[in-house]
Amino acid sequence: MSEALDELVGDVLDLEDIERDIFRGRSPRESLLRVFGGQVAGQAMVAAGRTVDADRDVHSLHGYFLRPGDPFAPIVYEVDRARDGRSFTTRRVTAVQHGETIFTMSASFQRAEEGVEHQAPMPDTPGPDGLPRRDMPPVPPDRPAWTTTGKALTWPLDVRYVDHAPWDESTHRPPRNRVWIRADGKLPDPSEPGGRLLHVCVLTYASDLTLLEAAVFPHVKGGAGARDVSLASLDHAMWFHRPFRADEWLLYVQESPNAGGGRGLATGRLYRDDGTLVASVVQEGLIRRREP
Template sequence: MSDPIAELLHTLSLERLEHNLYRGNSPKVGWQRVFGGQVIGQALVAAQQTVEEAYGVHSLHAYFLRPGDPAVPIIYQVDRIRDGRSFVTRRVNAIQHGHAIFSLMASFQLEEDGLEHQAEMPDVPTPEELDSDGELMRGFIDKLPQAMKNWWERPRPFEFRPVVTDHYLTRDRLEPVQHVWIRTLGEVPDDNPLRAAILAYASDMTLLDAATFPHGRSVWDPQLQMASLDHAMWFHRHNDLSDWMLYTSDSPSSMGSRGFTRGMIFSRDGQHVASVAQEGLMRVRTPKN
C-alpha cells in the first residue's frame, strides 16, 4: 500500500482464527525485527475483540520477550481473565515459531464520572513554529547515520516535529528531557478502540530517546544495543487523533544497561490524553578485537 495510514490500519486489522485466537501480519518495510509499537497495538486490538464495546481500555502493561520476525505472521492468544461489572481484564500472548515473543495485560472499564485533575502541558513552541519533516531532512539529513536517514526517508503514518534537534547531531551530554509534536498523516476512523490502538502503536516511538541524552548518545548510535523491554500505558481521555499531540518524555534513571523513561501525551489544547512508562535495553557494545 502506498498510503501509510491505510497500511497502519491494515496492520492493526487482525484475522480471527478461532475463539480467542487472532493472526496479525507485519508491513513489508525491510525491518530486521517487528517494531514494538506494532505488537503492542495488535495485541490490544486482539484483546478488544473479546470485550464488549461499552468497556474502554484504561491501562496496559506489557513485556517484550523475544525479537519478532517480520517475515511470518504473529498469533495472538487471548485469555479472558475476568469479566466484572465495571472492569474487564485480558491477557494476550503473541506467538511466533512456537514461542511467546510478547505478553500483554490490559484492563477495560465502563466510563463513569469521578474526581478529576491533570498535569499541565509543558510550555513549548507550537508545531507551526517548528520545521516540518521535509525541512528537517533538508537541514541535516546528510549528516545523519544511515539507519536514521533511512527511517526519516521512509513513508510513515505519523509526522514528527521535535522541539529540539540537538541530540541528532551532537555527542554533548544533554538533559534527559524530550518534547515531540506528533500527528497522524491521514484521517483516522471514528472508532475509540481503534484510536487507542493507534495511540499505543505511536507511544513506542521516540520514548527511549531521552535515556540516551545524558550520555551524549542517541538511539541510532551503532555502539549502543537498544530494545524495548517492557511498556506500560494509561489512557486518561479520548482523543480523535485529528490534530497535533505533544509527546513529552524524561528519563529519571539508567542503570545495569537499562534506561527508564516516562512519557505524557497531551492534545494541542492541553488535555492529558495518556501516560506511558518504559524500560529499555541500553547496552554499550564491547569492541571486537
C-alpha cells in the same frame, strides 16, 4: 491517509480472525530488522479489544517484550478472557511467533463513570508548525539498526521535535524530550464502530517510537539512531485518562529519571493541544553500547 498510515490501519492493525480469541497479524512491507515494539503492542490491543463489549474502553495496558519479533513472519495473538466484571474487564494477550512467545500483555477496560479529577499541567511549549519532522534527514547506510535496507523508513506518523532530534550531534543534552505527534492522515471518527479502539491502538503504536530517546540523548551523539548503541524495549505500560484523537496533534512530554545496569527508564505524558492530559506512559528499555 498517507500510504504508510493506510497500510497500518487497513492491514497491520486489521487482524485476521483465526478462531475464537485467536488472531493473526503481519508486519508492514517496509520493516526493521526486528518487529517494531509499538506494532506488537498495538496489534495485541486490537486482539484484546475485539473480545470486549463496545461500552467499555481500555484504561490501561502492561506489556513485556520477551523476544525479538521476525518482521517477515506472521504473529499469532491468543487472548485469555481473564475477567468480565460489572465495571471492569481484563484480558491477557500472548503473541506467538515460530512457536515461541515474543510478547505478553494485560489490558484493562472500564465502563465510563464519573469521578474526582485533577491533572498535571501541560508545559509551555511551541506549537508543531515549523518544527523539524522525524523523517526530514536521510538515514546514512552505515546505521543498519534503523532498517534492513539502510534507507529511512516511511512512518505512518507525523512527529515534530521541540527540543532536540535523533540526528542532533550536540552534546550535554538533558534526559528530556518533547515531540508533537499525530497520525499522518485522517482516521475514522471515534464515534464509528471500533473507532475509539482504533485511536487507542494507533496511539499505543506511536508511544513506543521516541520514548527511549530521552534516556539516550545525554550519553551519545545522534540519540536513539546512533551507531554506538543498541536499544530494545523491555516493558511498556500506558494509562488512558481522557478522550483524544490520534490524528490530531498530541504533545508527548518525555523524561528519563534513571539509566544504569544496561537499562534506561523513561516516562511520558500525552496532552491534547488544549492542555488536556489524555495518557501516561512508562517504559524501560535495554541500552547497550555496541562493540567497536
